Amino acid sequence: MDVKNLLSTIQANKRLQAIIVGLYIVVTFASLYLAQKSVIAFLLLLASLLLLYFTSFSNRVKWLVGGLVLVVLLPLAASQGEAYQSYMEVATLVGIYIAMALGLNIVVGLAGLLDLGFVAFFALGSYTYGIFATSQANNFMPFGHYPLSGESFWVFIFIGCLVAALFGVLLGIPVLRVKGDYLAIVTLGFGEIIRIIFNNLDKPVNITNGAMGLASVKPPELFGIQFMYPSQFYYIVLIILIAVIFAVRRLEYSKIGRAWKAVRENEIAAQAMGIHLVRTKLMAFAVGASFSGMMGVVFAAKQTFVDPTSFTLVESITILVMVILGGMGSVPGVILGAAIVTILNLQVLTELTNWLNQLSLSGVIHVPDALSPAKMQRFIFGIILILFALYRPQGLLPAKNPVFDEKDLKDTDSNHPMNTGVHKGGTQHVHLDS
């Protein structure tokens, strides 16, 4: 009861919220600044964004504070020690996965089309840049000299986006004849086909260099500065991510966004409303894929190495887990889900494994290698999915239906024919019989 009271007081008081969030950010910032090795401090500082999300400030304030944390505070706090680049690496990957999860969210969450081969579009983006930013393209391109310079990276972000969108449509045209489970199976097949093609496209003409992969991809370059470190990629990803979130938000409440939801809810009724089913679904595939394609380009440049093993079915499933965990159709939910799953993968499981190894070494307990948490990734995802299906099928931050505010409601009230609007559209209404 007391906790409830406390929470409602906080909810009612904006100033109190500001103090709490401010204090939280300062404390976590200071602890990461001082204790560089503390992964927990890093995660807690990231969690300030979640706290911010629950405050009742206006969206603009939330964006400003969130931007401040991400652009200035997080890199600054992390930059004081040796672990700087690895923190930024994690943050960059979180950003990449968030963008992909947001893309998949359009396909699965909004349009209701279960896609199990989503990583294929990520692969397409990666290879698009990878092939032309290494000498690989010399093998089959009749003109031009490769690798292209690192400055082409910026153009390739858009090319990757377009290539992925194009393949999204190409996949969509044949696949949209099937629904539900069958759609899932066909998309799963598509994901594998793309990976296997990349794996084997070294003969007769060597395009992808097969299983060997493409090494030493050119790093991006801008005004003579080369982007080599995760701390630099962090900002590239951040900018793309903000653009993606903005786009997703706009799309969700646009005409096409409403069409996606209608198709998800009921195809026949959607058609009866004047919605072109095929076009609407293809748009979902194309838009979702394009986010993935963009991030694929960034991924290739960041890793400087592209090979087919980065694009397995497990990756597709991982992205799907992010969407389901966060809440299908909910943008904040998907962002949270992607962040949690990525951090779980990269930080929590690895740290846990290291810790257990240390315990084993010092002879406290003995954990067999096969049971190390890092190897139980799939097991843990499976457990998460089962638990969520059972206890919270709507996800961590479920999608909300738009509700209009009080003011809007009063407006419609005053327009009610009973009050004022009798003559408005109701002049021909015949009410004699009632």
Added chain:
Amino acid sequence: MSLLRLEDINTFYGGIHALKGVTIEVNEGEIVTLIGSNGAGKSTTLKTISGQVKPKSGKILYNGQDITNTPPHITALSGIAHVPEGRRIFPRLTVKENLEMGAFSVKDKKLIAERMERVFHYFPRIKERLHQKGGTMSGGEQQMLAIGRALMMQPKLLMLDEPSMGLAPIIVEQIFEIIKELNDEGMTILLVEQNAFQALQIAHRGYVIQTGEIVMAGLGQELLVNEQVREAYLA
């Protein structure tokens, strides 16, 4: 003047001959009902008109124009609203969002608000439920929402597929009264029903369909007292 005319329509589901040369006509301002038992081809007729199912042969004329083989999203835009069987509302969207989907092709927000007011006029119940998710409403309310959503298109021709299905008698009566009211205000209605008694009472004219063939046609009141119809559908 005839608003809609089906000429010798033949529709197949794979090898099954679902509509065998159906010819019907709906005049402007009429309520026309199509009655028949399960599987007679009532819903198929509506689906063929709206374009969800393509006829193998025959012609559909709407407002004098040939709309045979027009895809469903285009027929919807041309003023034919189809309220599909089984209340196909959007269950996880709010009632308001459901209604807005009905005016999907309308950009003018004021016009949307106006049309919504009209829907509230017919179905005050919907207004009380505006922020509820469609799927959480009762069957009768869902049917009202489905009709309301179709009205948001401000159609010339409203096609209703079994609006009485699975509803309490008192709700059915309310819905039929509203259909009558809509017609009194000038809307043309094509009503498909198993509940022949109620449908024929409000209809100007009716057709009886049996295993894909129109076996009888006449004024609503005529059919209501016709011996054969009484035996087959009203007993």
